[in-house]
Amino acid sequence: MLINLISDTVTKPVPEMLEAMMQAEVGDDVFGDDPTINALEKKAASMFGHEAALFCSSGTLSNQIAIRLNTQPLEEIICHKSSHIFWYETAAYAMISNVVINPIDSDDGKLHPDQIAQNQKPLIDWLPYTSMVEIENSCNREGGCYYTYAEMEALSAECKRLNLKFHLDGARIFNVLVETGDQPSDIGPMFDTISVCLSKGLGAPVGSMLISSAENIKKARRIRKSLGGGMRQAGYLAAAGIYALDHHIEKLRNDHAKARHTESLLKSLPYISSIKPVFTNIVIFDLAAQISTTHFLDYLKSNGILATAFGPKTIRFVFHLDITESMMPHLEKCLKSYLP
């Protein structure tokens, strides 16, 4: 038994998803002729209350296209300092869009409406112009915490007031929506552009959706092509995305329950010094000072449990579709019996 807690990107398609992929009707999407991709794009756009969507090969691609749409060279993006676009996308914003990021800190891992005006640069020749605000929901590096409907609404209103474009990195937005009970169409119109990953908790092997106005998505198709992201008979992958949206959203609740269960267990263990509050499927905790991170991870690995270091003493567990109920007793037993 392998318990892979490294990320929710490690899931493999379930047999029913593979069957849907096998049965997909496909065409050449660069010509706009793949019926399954067209159906997925229509579905995603309408779910989030927008006009159009674009199937992208990754969340990085959909985020970067959004940045290109929302900015001009020599401009600046405001986002939280833990954002994926700041940390993990190779500073591609600098290369593709010729912009910089102004990373903002806060105690709770989230960007606050008053921080936007405070950090927006005045319109002076020698300063970058602030043109876009980005939030990530849920917040990966911040332990899966999330912005509520009211928090997103307040940020959106502030962006409109200040004439700034507003992008949602919703790689894990469905993890948020199953917790808050909001519909995607409730929150979609708050944003100019939205990126949603199909290949994280939703369990598809590949794919992210960029969602926006018809005008933006027309431009986005051309930007995607220029970055080498035009795909041909990718309807086989889109079929997995449709299956994921139809069948896997509600299942995210199971991942959250397992994450919370693990949080309670970790709280009782003497070799753990602190745990970030668990809100969704991510558990981030610190080992006590005397514990070797390598020793702990090697111990887990020798017991068939894979996890990743998220800092010198910090470990991240991510729960997902492939972590079954039957795996939990083994995980629990191994965590309880660890001897430093």
Ligand SMILES: Cc1ncc(COP(=O)(O)O)c(C=O)c1O
């Ligand atoms: C919050 C967030 N945004 C974007 C991405 C990028 O997705 P991809 O790995 O498909 O490029 C990730 C991937 O882990 C992520 O966690």
